[in-house]
Amino acid sequence: MSINNKKPSHATLNNMAEKHNIKIPTKFNTIDKKIKFLKEEKGITFEDGISVINSDNKVINNFINKDNTYQFKLGDCIEELKNIEDKSISVVVTSPPYNINLKYNKYKDKKPREQYLEWIYDIFTELKRVLKDDGHIFLNMGYTNKDPWISMEVALKLKDLFIMQNKITWVKSISITDNEEDSHGHFKPINSKRYINVTNEDIYHFTKTDDIIINRNSVGVPYKWKCNTKSRKTGKIKEDKRCKGNSWFIPYKTIQNKKEKGYHPATFPEALVEHCIKITDIKQGVVLDPFIGSGTTIKVAKKLSEEKKDYNLSGVGIDIDEMYINYCNERMN
DSSP: OOOOOOOHHHHHHHHHHHTOOOOTTTTSSSHHHHHHHIIITTTOSTTTOEEETTOOOEESSSSSSSTTTTEEEEEEHHHHHHTTTTOOEEEEEEEEOOOOOOOOOBBBOOOHHOOOOHHHHHHHHHHHHHHEEEEEEEEOOOOSSSSHHHHHHHHTTTTTTTTEEEEEEEEOOEESSGGGGGEOOOOOOOOOOOOOOEEEEEEEESSSSSTTOOGGGGGOBBSSSSGGGGGGTTBOOSSBBBOOOSSEEEOOOOOOGGGGTTOSOOOOHHHHHHHHHHHOOEEEEEEEETTOOSSSSHHHHHHHHHHHOOOEEEEEEEEEHHHHHHHHHHHHH
16 A cells, blocks of 8 residues: 555545535636635645545545554455455444435435345355354444334344344434423424324344343442332342333434535434444454444544453444545544
């Protein structure tokens, strides 16, 4: 692999300008003019914009991730997964395209149904190969009112590959009472006389076998009634923490613009990934996301390793879109 100061494309320059909230005037209509405008008038240097290329002159990324412990690979996820060794991955946390016509930068999110399901099956066949025997997969799937079956059909497609150890509902928004102060979280409202707003998504927890132990209290909550901390048999006081169940209320943080989520249409919060990793009780190993998008899965693996002494996780993220890989590397720095 070598570094080459190859000129960026119009699309790369336009994306870079958008990330910095800059509008390039129409008079700068060539690549050289755009580069000069961004460099001289806006002070944007291109140290961050160097293209990393391989021997085939294929661009891998435009931002160099300085920490090799956390790698981002540009390419088709099935082909990239084939390069990963058998039984080398401890945890997979991922959210593939839902096939509901979301607007990605490059990927077209609307395949024929059977083609989509076979594609998912092929990917998860590879994931099973690279997963350790005691490893975990957390698959996030969304759905729409018009297509509520897609999440369940994906899970059913994988029935012959994995044990579904847990099915978790990720609650993004909830209204507990009719008091406005009891409404929490964010959701995308819809204007419909037929449908209600979708405020949750599914998390499928898969393992290879049915004997994999988890640490439920790693994401547990305190007992409401403290008398439950006392054992009725021995009288001893146990930890004031219980399993929180399979409904996880984890709202998005408020964001101000699309740049904050890497211009990706379907991100998930860091806290959701943290829940998934913590509950496995795996603290050393490789975390993988074959649809890395805005980089959240690997960012959380790094964050846990930096902030908690007993964690030492590395990470691999894969995506077919160069813009998202660029953002991931930029975010990790």
